[in-house]
Amino acid sequence: MNPFAPNAPTCPNCSGRAIRWGKDRQGNQRFKCKGCGTAFADIPVRPLGRMRLSIEKATLCISLLTEGSSIRSTERITGVHRDTVCRLLRVVGDKCADLLGRLVHSVPVKDVQCDELWAFVGMKEKTKVRKGIDSDQIGDAYTFLGIERDSKIILAHQVGRRTSEHANIFAAKLATATRPANGERFQMSTDGFDGYPAAIEEHFGGTVDYGQIIKSFVGGGMDSDRRYSPPSIIAIEKRAITGTPNAAKICTSHVERLNLHVRMMGRRFTRLTTGFSRKHANLRAAVALFVASYNFTWMHSALRCTPAMAAGVTRKPWSVRELIAA
Numbered sequence: 275m276n277p278f279a280p281n282a283p284t285c286p287n288c289s290g291r292a293i294r295w296g297k298d299r300q301g302n303q304r305f306k307c308k309g310c311g312t313a314f315a316d317i318p319v320r321p322l323g324r325m326r327l328s329i330e331k332a333t334l335c336i337s338l339l340t341e342g343s344s345i346r347s348t349e350r351i352t353g354v355h356r357d358t359v360c361r362l363l364r365v366v367g368d369k370c371a372d373l374l375g376r377l378v379h380s381v382p383v384k385d386v387q388c389d390e391l392w393a394f395v396g397m398k399e400k401t402k403v404r405k406g407i408d409s410d411q412i413g414d415a416y417t418f419l420g421i422e423r424d425s426k427i428i429l430a431h432q433v434g435r436r437t438s439e440h441a442n443i444f445a446a447k448l449a450t451a452t453r454p455a456n457g458e459r460f461q462m463s464t465d466g467f468d469g470y471p472a473a474i475e476e477h478f479g480g481t482v483d484y485g486q487i488i489k490s491f492v493g494g495g496m497d498s499d500r501r502y503s504p505p506s507i508i509a510i511e512k513r514a515i516t517g518t519p520n521a522a523k524i525c526t527s528h529v530e531r532l533n534l535h536v537r538m539m540g541r542r543f544t545r546l547t548t549g550f551s552r553k554h555a556n557l558r559a560a561v562a563l564f565v566a567s568y569n570f571t572w573m574h575s576a577l578r579c580t581p582a583m584a585a586g587v588t589r590k591p592w593s594v595r596e597l598i599a600a
Contacts, residue, residue: 287307287312288307337594381586384460390416398414418433466513
């Protein structure tokens, strides 16, 4: 029997040939160098850190979570305990946030649209106020999303309150993720939220043609009691804020269509159900996981490729397993 393993690693000390030398307590193959006698273990890369869940089970759980399944339905289908599913969600979600920061960087863009998507953590804002709870981690939570109109890639996201502070954080992420295509100015469109103009002016200056589309509703607006059945739109005003935006392209229709996709594919955004988030950290992780899955694994029917491929970030679609490993 040949003692040398066909794919045995070389000795880290002298780069000599190694033979099999039993296994360690975790079951990893050990080797011993024939030259210097150094013993070492071949420890495989663990994308899930210290979690003992197999990569096959983890892939199935993440696939279900990105297809609109709840934590408990994922538990019933996979047999993985719901606490483990939540830990897996946070581990993979945090890694997805880092991955997006590395790969979705200085993407050439021509037309960017931004919007906010409402959800809540624990309870709605009205209930929080009634109970006298003073915490930013409970109550209404808005997800800021910015996409490129042509490639449909999600350039940046931010989960927080609908305030100028979080709009400023979102604009900073968006500025890092984008650059003008062909060195030209690009257009940006948002709704009429007051926090956008100052944030975009601070992080983009005069390098964008920025316009707002302001919608007027019957009854004055979209209060918390009308979020499930919005009133009719009675007027639309397009307003140039910075530069000379093309009025015909001041639009948020594409990012609002993305909001529908978020609600269909993310259980935490499904309204009038008990699938809402109980912890703010879980919501942040779920949004990061959705954005990474949407950009790298989801085949867009109109583009016939993933948004990341259309934007030139990747060259092929990823599988969920490849996303976890990345």
